[in-house]
Amino acid sequence: MRTENAVFLLVLLLAAGFFSYNVQRLLSYLSIAQPDDRSGHPLVRLKNVITVAFLQKKILRDPVAGPMHALIFWGFVVLTVGTIELLLNGSFPAFSYAFLPSQLYTFYSISQDVFGALVLGAIAFAFYRRLVLHPERLEGDGLEHSDALLILGAIAGLMVTMFAVNAFGLALEPDSITRAKPLSLALSIPLRNLPTGLLTGAHAVFWWMHALLVLAFLNYLPYSKHLHIVSSIPNVYFSNSQGPGPKGVIRFLDLEAENVEQFGAADVDQMTWKDLLDGYTCTECGRCTSVCPAHLTGKVLSPRKIIIDTRRRLMEKAPLMLGDYSEVAHHALVHGEGDEGSMSATAILEHRLLDNFITEEELWQCTTCRACIQECPVGIEHLDHIVDMRRNLVLMESRFPPEVLPTFESMERNGSPWAFRPDDRAKWADGLDIPTMAELTERGESPEILFWVGCMGSFDDRSKKISVAFARILQAAGVPFAILGQEETCNGDPARRMGNEYLYQTLAKQNIETLTRCDVKTIVTFCPHCFHQIGNEYPQLGGNYEVIHHSTYIERLLEAGRVPFDTDAGKTLTMAYHDSCYLGRYNDVYDAPRETLRRALPIVTMVEPERTRDRGMCCGAGGGRMFMEETQGKRINIERAEQLLATGADTLAVACPFCMTMISDGVKAKGSDVPVLDISEVVASRLRV
């Protein structure tokens, strides 16, 4: 071994050692977090890693930045193979991949050159995009471009030095085994005439530059948002955002556990390790914030900020919790104790994520629409952070917008978010000859399905018409069904989304008790919130039922030819369908409502708003927002109504009673008289009487 190889080996070991020290430091910070079992379903998780991480499925949703990033990422994967060869070769000159079969080696050589060039091109575009195009989502939340520019510069440097090493190497030895690298070979041709000494020197200089840059870049990662290249694969693996299991299910909170004194999270050590890993993984791309309905209508909430704040607070608090005061001491040394930008350890420990970093206002603005999670290419689950902090606000501190108090109280007293009398719950069905489960049980009968009406369908005047329309379809199709009548209560979704897990579990347990007593197997509902909650979240409390949304159910009835239609073809309509978040992004039901409309109206023209399907924009009612004042910025429902009206549709269709209220109000506020119909109303209007 020559001296320079020994020196390099030492540098390599030092760099690797420092990197692993930092990785262990960051891993140790996760130890302050709460447990969360994400070990199940390794195959599904692996599949997510392959599609989301390696195939860049989410990244490619952005038609501009997507291909750019994918090229850099794939280039990184391919070129890492070459980097390993280079680092090993630098320490042990005898090492190279030359032992590979020659065709494979040639393929490897070509791949290095081709991807090197592609990455360089992509980096050039990235610079152009960041410095000239200034995409909106890369701004805001106190972000600085310096980190990103440094990273881009480093990658560019890596590529340039790599080509230089190869070119000078080939100029020295044109017949070297590496000559299969077409670009490097081309670059080497003009260099061949240079003196050998110069070539050797230049080759050595670029080699060291490249190798040191690799090691420096590696050690820069733990101090930068670029850490995502290490953390995103595990984060995608452990993320539940693509499954396993139904999407968007809120973490169960055991309220009866002994000795638990904290419910929800006010600070990083009360969050789960996955929440903190989310923080490490965020690369501040802003895809989440750019689709957030609250952010888009001028509110302070930015899902990206929630994640960045989680990381900032973790980096501040975790070292102190683990007994490492060096950061504080360093800060005090540089800035002086108590100076601006510097805080004592006690002050840091007295701070917390909630209030000091993230305000109550931000948290209550979330509609839980899942658009942020849907867009995140690295499996960050923003809603876990938000709901956990809402839980702390409600369960620990009883802090929530004042208008929510009557909602909670009414859910407690009346079993619905509004102060309607529970005994009026089935009044909409008066005279429609709809039996209740209790009546059927008395007669010794059991229906094919339970029609779960929901609070909107029971009490809201507009939604009661949807209840009637759906009941008429079921009757016309000859489906034996029943309702629970007064035995039904709110499913608890608004309480759960607003952090009131205690109230949620009280209501859910009561419903599960009723459903079990009535021996219910199949439930059909037109409310996506009831649909998601009962079908996907009740299993946490032991309630397991087949729950079908009416869009799917009606589609099946139509497909089976069970719905008797009038012989005319119905009205000629141009329709835009608005996707409900809890039906679409939460449950992937996109086609059933559209197909239902098509089958019901043979001459319908379906038009799509710009934001549609899994990119659909929330109406503004989810996450308990239905029951809160919207005081900041533009109203979300008006923004969405504008988007829908911009399609030029003469009729708007929805499949959620909350969307119905919000979109109808939005359309009215715009002074438009375009009707807003539930898909069941469209179908019912064509029934043969």
Added chain:
Amino acid sequence: MKIAVCIKRVPDMETRFKIAASGTAVDEAGLKYDMSDFDGYAVETALQLNEKQGPGETVVISLGPDVVQEQLRKALSMGADRAVQLKAERVPTDGLVIARALAAELKGGAYDLIFFGRQAVDSANATVGPMVAELLGLPCATAVSTLDIANGRGTARRDLEGAAEIVEFALPAVVTIDEGMPRARYPSLKGIMAAKKKPLEVKPAQLGEERLTLEKMELPPERAAGRIVGEGPGAVAELVRLLHTEAKVL
């Protein structure tokens, strides 16, 4: 400060009441109960006073059968320190009997303030608070909508029809609380858990003889359904005539 708050369990007033077979009580089937609204304001006022003015004790007292413990627990979960149930088979109709039982409990308690709701939202007598004040020989400010306590004296505002009164009194005193005071806080789960461990003492209520008994309850006559007189300007004359002759509001 040591503050006592006397609270009453009442049915949810949104209910469509039915009269029980006895004819002297409401049918309890399906009724939901809560603390009387004004009593909720009273508990909240006491809690905020003690939170603001430093170490104190808030004691909640309710007279009635064991079910009143539900409302006492709620007050504890809001933050009251301890509770006393004056056990009685039922809540007497005669307010003076209730007042005497409460006064007997409050007498030796060395309370600086004794709070009541302005009235119970179900029976609406508004008598027990002033009676307790009389029995204990304390000043009494009723239907108070703001309250300041400083240097052993209280200043309270009473909202009247079209005017307001500001009254002053020395502590100890009895105060009955009206709207305008802060609404009862929503108990946090932390509070509910803590309430399970707080003391709730059960004592027999010292009940005297009732000089007032409930003979009969009846529902108010059903309101006639609204009538549509007609549409457009043509209907105005008829509407005015009906408002004048039938509704007699013009």
